[in-house]
Amino acid sequence: MKLDLLVMTVHPDDAELGAGGTIAKYVAEGKFVGIIDLTRGELGTRGTAETRAAEAAEAARILGVAVRENLELRDGFFQNNEESQLVIIKAIRKYQPEIVITNAFDDRHPDHGRASKLVNDALFLAGLRRVETTIDGISQLPFRPRLQLQLIQDKYIQPNILLDVSDYWDIKEQSILAYKTQFNSSNTDDGPQTYISNPEFMEYTRARGREFGRNIQVAYAEGFTSRKIVGVRDIFDLR
Template sequence: MKLDILVFGSHPDDAELGAGATIAKEVAAGKKVGIIDLTRGELGTRGTAEIRDAEATEAAKILGVSLRENLEFADGFFVNDRDHQLAIIRILRKYRPEIVLCNAVEDRHIDHAKGSKLVSDACFLSGLVKIDTKFEGDDNWQDPWRPKQVYHYIQWKNLKPDFVVDVSGYIEKKIEAIHAYSSQFYDPASKEPQTPISSKNFTDSVEYRARDLGRLIGTDHAEGFTVERPVAVASLYHLI
């Protein structure tokens, strides 16, 4: 299966929190979108890896993505080295996305910036013809593939976006997908320990950040992204 967009997250729920409405909008437009979770979030204070597996599956159904897979890297301890890069290169060459979305370049959780750089480096290396890879269970050598663009969504920190996507009409789908992770977010009846993302303030911030970014561009809601290199457009009118 060739994908149009492949979204990477260091943990289950990263993709939804950072780009859930954009994902839902692109799926509604007929684009084939996949999500790759680098870890199972097994070090999370609340819930378990098994619970988060089930939650991620449910969130994927809500967003309507074509696939969701987990590379099962070690939560908190994965590194940007050859083995981890090759695992991502195999995924990139298998699904050949035009666009990759990945974690914030800077954030509160150390895995977010690590995951961001790891995926970005793998996207470059995936285009090199002298790196040979085979996907598990396939005897054929993979062809090189480099996505046209790598964009980074915004997470805990209020980074300044390089561009924003109008997601008016899709914020409800994003919130629904986030609520699929019932073990992680605000629940007044929960007996689990409190975390920075389990407060009502955090859950509310997902909507009011989108509303604020939308305000800046004259729409109801928007999601922001940062870029690694200038984005080319054929006409000034493509920026409207």
């Protein structure tokens, strides 16, 4: 299946937190959208890899994505090396997405920046015909997405692009709260409290969305950065 948009991020829930509204928007518009998680998030303080997998499946259902996969790289210890790059190259060539969104290039969580660099390098290599990969014994053709964007996560980074997701904010929040072991909105269980399980975290997420939205005169927006200068066909499409 060829995808229009692929969100390729390191932990289950990264896609929802950083681009849940964007995913829901383009699914609603009939685009083929997918999510690939690089790891199972097995080092997370709350829950297990198994519960995260079930939660990720529920979040994918809420968002309506065409596909969700997990590459099962080692959470916390994956490296930007040939082995990891080839895993990502195979996935990129399999789905041939027009646009890829990945983790923030710099963030408080070291996995985020490392994953962003890993995906960036693998996307370039995926377009080289002398980098040979196969799936089920069949050679894959080289492919490179036309655009890569990065999320803005915990650390504030000035966005290059703001996308109006006002009509899809509720779906974004539903997809985030599908991770019941991670985002404890009621704070009633006995698990250890974490930075993201605090009920105030969701309000912080809303505040960031409102802040981005205010900059383009809408209720909610999601922000992204680009490693290259982005061109437009018509300046009247800008606001």
